[in-house]
Amino acid sequence: QRRGAEFVMFSVPSYACQRRTSLDNRNAVLTDALSLLADNAELSGDEGRGVAFRRAAAVLKALPKPVTDTTQLRGLPCLGEHSLRVIKDILEDGASDEVESTRRSERYKALKVLTGVFGVGVKTADRWIREGIRDLQRLRDSGPALNRAQQAGLQHYDDLNQPVTRAEADAIAEIVERAVASVLPGAQTTLTGGFRRGKLTGHDVDFLITHPEEGREEGLVPKVVSWLESEGVLLYQKTARNSYLEGRDGPGRPSSSMDRFETCFSIFKLPREEKRGAGQTHGAACGPEAGHKPWRAVRVDLVVSPVSQFAFALLGWTGSKLFERELRRWARHEKAMSLSSHALYDNKQRRYLRAASEEEIFAHLGLEFIPPSERNA
Numbered sequence: 001q002r003r004g005a006e007f008v009m010f011s012v013p014s015y016a017c018q019r020r021t022s023l024d025n026r027n028a029v030l031t032d033a034l035s036l037l038a039d040n041a042e043l044s045g046d047e048g049r050g051v052a053f054r055r056a057a058a059v060l061k062a063l064p065k066p067v068t069d070t071t072q073l074r075g076l077p078c079l080g081e082h083s084l085r086v087i088k089d090i091l092e093d094g095a096s097d098e099v100e101s102t103r104r105s106e107r108y109k110a111l112k113v114l115t116g117v118f119g120v121g122v123k124t125a126d127r128w129i130r131e132g133i134r135d136l137q138r139l140r141d142s143g144p145a146l147n148r149a150q151q152a153g154l155q156h157y158d159d160l161n162q163p164v165t166r167a168e169a170d171a172i173a174e175i176v177e178r179a180v181a182s183v184l185p186g187a188q189t190t191l192t193g194g195f196r197r198g199k200l201t202g203h204d205v206d207f208l209i210t211h212p213e214e215g216r217e218e219g220l221v222p223k224v225v226s227w228l229e230s231e232g233v234l235l236y237q238k239t240a241r242n243s244y245l246e247g248r249d250g251p252g253r254p255s256s257s258m259d260r261f262e263t264c265f266s267i268f269k270l271p272r273e274e275k276r277g278a279g280q281t282h283g284a285a286c287g288p289e290a291g292h293k294p295w296r297a298v299r300v301d302l303v304v305s306p307v308s309q310f311a312f313a314l315l316g317w318t319g320s321k322l323f324e325r326e327l328r329r330w331a332r333h334e335k336a337m338s339l340s341s342h343a344l345y346d347n348k349q350r351r352y353l354r355a356a357s358e359e360e361i362f363a364h365l366g367l368e369f370i371p372p373s374e375r376n377a
């Protein structure tokens with residue numbers, strides 16, 4: 001089947017957690033198109049189709065070279081008829097009509113804008129659109145009752161839709177570490193989410209906090225929040241208590257897909273770095289107000305884990321979301337195990353499998369260890 005030296009056939013294992021996916025994506029045009037269709041499916045409440053497109057995109061992200069011909073894709077997993085058609089159109093015609101018409105559609109644009117408001121999910125956005133609210137101006141004017149999160153989301157819309165840089169993430173990390181150290185000396189703070197995977201920007205900054213002595217971490221979130229509030233750092237916060245009980249809520253139970261850690265979903269008020277690029281003017285994207293405001297709003301997630309669950313929490317909060325989903329699918333379908341951010345349960349042995357590191361969890365699952373920088377599926 002070889003058509004000369006340039007022609008490459010690809011081969012990848014079927015679960016994203018079985019392969020390495022770095023940030024160096026050689027097929028960004030194709031994966032952007034498939035991601036847009038995934039967004040659109042999810043925004044339309046079709047989660048199954050959304051996952052199918054995300055799995056297809058993830059396969060292309062794992063390829064070492066750009067795809068030039070659909071025949072190279074023969075035998076690859078997760079590429080359904082629909083995804084293959086989109087790929088073929090882009091390779092042959094330079095674009096996919098379906099992708100471009102979706103991108104331009106009023107409904108897609110409205111759903112993107114409205115779900116871009118922190119605190120607004122697909123169902124709310126869909127309801128607003130049916131009520132004739134399709135943009136932020138209408139949302140501000142006609143004012144359906146907004147909850148506290150949505151009010152904050154609307155108020156800080158521009159800041160929260162501007163990517164967080166690695167430098168900003170580091171500045172936030174310093175603040176969080178100071179807060180944690182002053183309310184619970186000895187506690188450890190770890191940067192998770194996209195930044196732990198090596199991403200250069202993110203939509204928020206994620207932290208996992210623990211203490212080497214089990215139990216000492218209890219009630220840490222309210223204390224950290226009080227400290228941050230007294231320093232004037234918080235624009236918004238919503239905390240949740242830990243509600244995990246092994247056995248009752250263990251991964252063998254259906255409720256396990258929900259995290260039950262102590263968490264705080266928040267918006268930080270981050271002072272702007274004045275020294276950054278002296279002589280450099282604000283880009284056109286920054287309006288006059290944005291340029292003069294001496295701070296910006298940044299979404300921050302804080303999660304507290306007992307040390308006995310730390311490895312599972314670290315693995316669960318590092319992402320990517322598809323990588324996590326694939327780990328759980330692998331565990332369930334290939335190993336008869338249930339994986340959550342709290343624990344790993346072996347359904348055949350009817351017991352929990354302990355782990356003190358991510359490496360041990362991969363080993364329990366019979367998977368080669370994939371480091372965070374290669375989990376960008």
Ligand code: TTP
Nearest residue numbers: 193194202203204259316317318319320321324
């Ligand atoms: P996100 O912060 O949503 O995503 P990200 O950090 O990969 O990307 P971005 O740069 O855009 O912020 O989620 C990070 C991980 O946290 C993700 O793997 C899913 C996990 N997570 C949970 O386990 N439970 C939750 O309730 C949420 C919100 C996230």
Ligand code: MN
Nearest residue numbers: 088089092093
């Ligand atoms: Mn065509």
Ligand code: MN
Nearest residue numbers: 193194204206
């Ligand atoms: Mn994140």
Ligand code: MN
Nearest residue numbers: 193204206301
């Ligand atoms: Mn997050």
